[in-house]
Amino acid sequence: MFITQATVSKHIQSLEKGLDTQLFSREHRQITLTEAGQLALPLAQKIIADEQQLLTQLQQHKKDEQLTLNIRAIPSISRYQVFNLMPAFQKAYPKINLTFAEDEGQGLINALDQKRADIIFLRLFTPLPDQYEVLLSATDQFVVVLPKTHPLAQKETINITELKNDPFLLLDELTQLYDPILAMAQQAGFSPKISYKGKRIDLILDMINRNMGVSIMMEKSMDLYDFPSVVMRPLEETVTSTLAFVKRKDHHTTATQLFWDFCQQHQPQDNPITEA
Numbered sequence: 001m002f003i004t005q006a007t008v009s010k011h012i013q014s015l016e017k018g019l020d021t022q023l024f025s026r027e028h029r030q031i032t033l034t035e036a037g038q039l040a041l042p043l044a045q046k047i048i049a050d051e052q053q054l055l056t057q058l059q060q061h062k063k064d065e066q067l068t069l070n071i072r073a074i075p076s077i078s079r080y081q082v083f084n085l086m087p088a089f090q091k092a093y094p095k096i097n098l099t100f101a102e103d104e105g106q107g108l109i110n111a112l113d114q115k116r117a118d119i120i121f122l123r124l125f126t127p128l129p130d131q132y133e134v135l136l137s138a139t140d141q142f143v144v145v146l147p148k149t150h151p152l153a154q155k156e157t158i159n160i161t162e163l164k165n166d167p168f169l170l171l172d173e174l175t176q177l178y179d180p181i182l183a184m185a186q187q188a189g190f191s192p193k194i195s196y197k198g199k200r201i202d203l204i205l206d207m208i209n210r211n212m213g214v215s216i217m218m219e220k221s222m223d224l225y226d227f228p229s230v231v232m233r234p235l236e237e238t239v240t241s242t243l244a245f246v247k248r249k250d251h252h253t254t255a256t257q258l259f260w261d262f263c264q265q266h267q268p269q270d271n272p273i274t275e276a
Contacts, residue, residue: 073121167213
């Protein structure tokens, strides 16, 4: 054990002093347990076993934490090619426990800062602060979404001022798409008539399909297949957003770095992923 007898004796004396109880009998150069020592022995053995179990569980927890990857993303992530990276990553690294959840805008940043997410996928209109590492994966742009029967549906491009008399059906503030649209309208000199705002793209498309209003949404975030009476048209003044994976520079796990490297190595051919 590489411990001298003197050191052992010192520890025993310190233990007995702390417990105010004699645990060992020292007679005729022999050391035996006293009655109190025999009473304490199984409890002491249990404490040592419990401590070892605690250390083992903590080590396993730390190992599992390193092999767990929590990703949160905007609900429309499936509309972008980078969504294919997640199943591909799971196939390449089956021992990584990947969990996925949806969130919006600031909720994603909060999840990252509070370590409820290791990596997030979100839409950016402006650069993030320096504490974040960003992998740019795609771009998207605002388009006008309107009924086929609308007079403007025949135009190749639409000026936002031409929509000032139409009822707007918009995604709400949490999606981070609401404020940029309001800013565009105000810059054009009018306040849009908002008759609906919410979080569901399919509901807005269904409302437009029923000729209940118009919308401005991101082009790649929607599929018009089930809405035959809806068309989209580009805005005359293009406003784009960037889709990106984001992680904190001060948060490091094995799984996080594996996924980050995987994204860089397996980028979609038509949407190269670049580090900002």
